[in-house]
Amino acid sequence: MIEGGYAWLLLAAALGAAELAVPGVFLVFVAIAAAITGVLALLFPALTLPAELAVFGAWSVVAVVIGRRWYADYPVDSDDPLLNDRAARLIGQQVVVVEPIVGGIGRVRVGDGEWIARGPDLTVGSRARIVGVSGSTLTIAADD
Secondary structure, X not given: XXXXXXXXXXXXXXXXXXXXXXXXXXXXXXXXXXXXXHHHHHHOOOOOHHHHHHHHHHHHHHHHHHXXXXXXXXXXXXXXXXXXXXXXXXXXXXXXXXXXXXXXEEEEEEOOEEEEEEOOOEOOOOEEEEEEEEOOEEEEEEOO
């Protein structure tokens, strides 16, 4: 059987490897806690399993809190910040009115779908440009 400290170090390595396979950044902090627990278990062989689990739990909380604070202070920049915001990516696109906009509301065709739109009164077939998004409703302006 694997000695407790080495088991924690193996768990840390497995969590570190799993971090590479899953999206996001979380397992690395738990891996750090497992590594600390492994080192402490090797330095203090008298630690019982419940004590090791308590150390692991405490260091997991500490590592996650530090990690969350780090990413809040130093956010990761993206080449495309709107990558997962489909509605915001529509801003600036030209659309065609498919249901007349009367009283400030109607429907427009965007690609192969239709969206609810708010904007100036326009007739069917009029061209407009998307200038904003609120939830699933587009804000449009007449395209001159």
